[in-house]
Amino acid sequence: MSTPKKIGRRSFVKNSFKAGAISTLSLSGFPVIVPATVFGKNSPSNRINIGAIGVGRISREHDMAETLKYDKARIMAVCDVDSKRLGEGKQYVNDFYTKKTGAAYDGVTMYSDHRELLLNKDIDAVIISTPDHSHAYLGIHAVEAGKDVYLQKPASLTIAEGRALSNAVHRTGRILQIGSQQRSWAQFRYAAELVRNGRIGELKTVYVGLPGDPAGNEEPEMPVPKNLNYDAWLGSTPYVYYTEKRVHPQNDYSRPGWLRMEQFGAGMITGWGAHHVDSAHWAMDTEYTGPVEVWGQASFPQSGLWDVHGLFKTEALYANGVKMIISNEIPNGIKFEGTKGWIFVTRGNYRASATDPVQNTENAKALTASDEKIITSVIGPNEIQLYKSTEQHGNWLDCIQSRLQPISPVEVGHRSCSTCLIHHIAMKLKRKVYWDPMNERFINDDAANSMLNRPHRYPYQIKGLE
Structure with missing residues (x-):
């Protein structure tokens, strides 16, 4: 089946699923055979497509983990400035959907730059699970790109940043849930x-x-790992030399320094x-x-x-x-x-x-x-x-669909x-x-x-x- 380039991915998926009980999705170069009965009312045309920005400890153990439980959501992209964590984040999501559908799944796109992810018009919403100093910066970029947002707490590094974030959300009319679960x-x-x-x-x-x-102890300067875009990780904060305990562990997902x-x-x-x-x-x-x-x-x-x-x-x-x-x-x-x-x-x-x-x-x-x-x-x-809400991420997803305010606006x-x-x-x-x-x-x-x-x-x- 050939698809003209002018037809968007969402239209293509919608039409494909109308064809019968079995559909073939090619989301990143590899076909994924998924029975339509797996999705039902949460078919691809109705689901919320999500990009996860920051796929470290709190994302893997909390934000992505909780969001993946909902059939109405699909994590279709991951983004991280650490390429090692980025690849492991993609594998984490692919493994979940492989187990869920019973078929080999490779439907997750990787981004090393959040701005490129935000340009993807097929992404409806983003989960931001990054260090505190980048919360407001990324949240503002996301709502201005037309995305709804689940933002890890605290809302900002400074009071001025928090005010700018709140103003941006109200100006754009997006749904933003603070992760105050x-x-x-x-x-x-x-x-x-x-x-x-x-x-x-x-x-x-x-x-x-x-x-x-x-x-803690004094820590020596260390070479920046090749897999880490340290400048982007520092973001708006002043440049300081790299040492692993300043950032996050390179070999596990324990509590970062x-x-x-x-x-x-x-x-x-x-x-x-x-x-x-x-x-x-x-x-x-x-x-x-x-x-x-x-x-x-x-x-x-x-x-x-x-x-x-x-x-x-x-x-x-x-x-x-x-x-x-x-x-x-x-x-x-x-x-x-x-x-x-x-x-x-x-x-x-x-x-x-x-x-x-x-x-x-x-x-x-x-x-x-x-x-x-x-x-x-x-x-x-x-x-x-x-x-009343029974789970923070589920409440966010409900509000994306209803356009009502979430429990933690x-x-x-x-x-x-x-x-x-x-x-x-x-x-x-x-x-x-x-x-x-x-x-x-x-x-x-x-x-x-x-x-x-x-x-x-x-x-x-x-x-x-x-």
């Missing part, structure tokens, strides 16, 4: 509903427990903080605002490669009078304390990946309270009931991230800062306002933030 877990939604409906009385204080990161470097992220305050602060804001009904005062302290390594905060404690005050305390001294999770009791919610035994730094207690309870009656009460039909993700970054700025300045949530500026504080953005290295600038 705790919103899709029953215990976090239920805890938020209990707080919002007054089960613990008037909310007074929120305690957020986060770990700190350890210091960049997570412990301020050049690429703020450490646990945004790493886990973007989750817990987001869940706290949900219960506090402060999803679209932020604190008005923040103060605190933290220890930072005086030597070595890793330089994000270690032990710390910060406190914040919100306009409604609620105080938030974040510290490594608090058990990992969120405690809501009111005038009539308290609720503590955590992930229980869940770990997002095998190399999560937090070891959960065996049989840990996901939800506890000062009185058992608090967490056995039923939220009535006339009470506040929050957005970009502005909410930006506000959670910016709150974490305000706490980080207070840590760095070692004093109280006063925040104006409406204008997203510190009040009468040039030093703090100078930390709202960072210089961007050419050619990786975000327009307007050069």
Whole structure:
């Protein structure tokens, strides 16, 4: 069967599947025999074609892994600046579809440059699972290319980048889901509903427990691996010499060293903080605002490669009078304390990946309270009931089809991230800062306002933030 070049891939696939129960797809030079009954209502013409940008640890163990479970989605492209990981990412997806369909599958296209992937008009949406410093940059490129986006948290490296990202999403009308998956877990939604409906009385204080990161050793300069485009990996951040512990392991998918470097992220305050602060804001009904005062302290390594905060404690005050305390001294999770009791919610035994730094207690309870009656009460039909989702990636796919907002929309993700970054700025300045949530500026504080953005290295600038 010959197909004129003017007929697009999607039209060709649609017409081919109309022909009968067996179809032959040639997606990357090799035919793939797939029974049409495998897809049913999720036939190729109805499925969401996805490109995965960044196919390292969190993509393989979480983002791609979760998305592949849905028949309505098809990962058709992978992109990474490390060619070794790129090839392994392609194999990962091909192996999944081979096992699923029972036929040899080779339908995944590789890209070393995300811009080339975004030019592919057959790709409807992208999953961005890259280091923190490239989240906003890639997210903006994607929505401006007309793609819907699943974006790993935190939303951005700086508050200014987060604002630019949110503006771009709203300007383009794309669906962007922040990967704050705790919103899709029953215990976090239920805890938020209990707080919002007054089960613990008037909310007074929120305690957020986060770990700190350890210091590391000095690491020698090493030759850049031939398989790594190190300049692109550094992106907008300043050039620094390559050493493996600064980037990611070359021989496995264990926890990468960049997570412990301020050049690429703020450490646990945004790493886990973007989750817990987001869940706290949900219960506090402060999803679209932020604190008005923040103060605190933290220890930072005086030597070595890793330089994000270690032990710390910060406190914040919100306009409604609620105080938030974040510290490594608090058990990992969120405690809501009111005038009539308290609720503590955590992930229980869940770990997002095998190399999560937090070891959960065996049989840990996901939800506890000062009185058992608090967490056995039923939220009535006339009470506040929050957005319900059973899984973050599935909710994103549903919203791509419905064009409704996802459970973790970009502005909410930006506000959670910016709150974490305000706490980080207070840590760095070692004093109280006063925040104006409406204008997203510190009040009468040039030093703090100078930390709202960072210089961007050419050619990786975000327009307007050069």
